[in-house]
Amino acid sequence: MSNSHLFLKSGFPRAPLQNGIGRVVLQLQRITFKFCKNHGASRGIREFLETDLIDFSKNNPGIVVYVKPRRHRSPNLTVEYLNGERQVINCHNFSREEVSKWVTLLRTQSGNPTIRYRKLWHTDSPSIQGPWTPFTNRRPELNLAQFPREKPPPVHPTEIRTSISPSSAAELNTTSALANYATEAGQYKGVEAKKIKRKESKKLNSQG
Known part of the structure; x- marks a missing residue:
């Protein structure tokens, strides 16, 4: 069993802007395609730029797209989020489908670093009454009763x-x-x- 989770930062699950209750704002703001025009390792990114980039830009007008050709350099995707996080994905010898899947994944992410969850739920405004228990709505007189209580004698x-x-x-x-x-x-x-x-x-x- 791996113990890599022991070195991760712990926290609670959170969502930007209260999980879109106010308004939906994509956290991905900028994506840069870096590739080589001639090298075979950049073939997948070149095919994505030729066939899918225009549709991606139309469907996501809030994301700024940069295309940066480089000679004899390994291709990669560089993304920047609203919270200041920056990720770089190496796309060496990626196919067009793989590039499309990575772009879709990066578009839907929040940009928050990977953390180890302390709990699988989190409440920003916890109840002042405390957590519910089976004894929440019971009679307060039971607090003064002494258990075990004597049973009444059986009636013939x-x-x-x-x-x-x-x-x-x-x-x-x-x-x-x-x-x-x-x-x-x-x-x-x-x-x-x-x-x-x-x-x-x-x-x-x-x-x-």
Whole structure:
């Protein structure tokens, strides 16, 4: 396992201009294409300049493009960002597609140096109430309770029966009797309806 991350500067993830909430401003401001007009190592940059440079300039009017030919020198891309950062990409023997991919990558970068994240999230204005926990909205009386708390003694069914008053017992008996009567009446109606249907079907069969 590599330990190179131990030597990186640590920090939190940040985005310029609050991640584009205010307005979207590309951080890449200047890009310079340095190449040789005759050397084969600069063939990819020359093809990119001949075919894709005009479209790139039209699609990104906020980026200043410089073309700097040099004799018998290795080609490279030099980019400058708003925060003052400057990067140089060596394009020796790059193809046109590779140059296009690097230009797209550099255009979308913020220019911030590579850092080791302390956390994968960051809040500029943290809550004054603190982080949420499962006990955030619990009753404050629980803070004074002593745990483990004693459980109430179990209640026997006979005790429940004796605790019911006579008037309540009479009401319960009346309610249960009415419920039984309604159930029996419904069953009786269902049986009578079936008998009537059978008689009607027999009459129809005899007439046919």
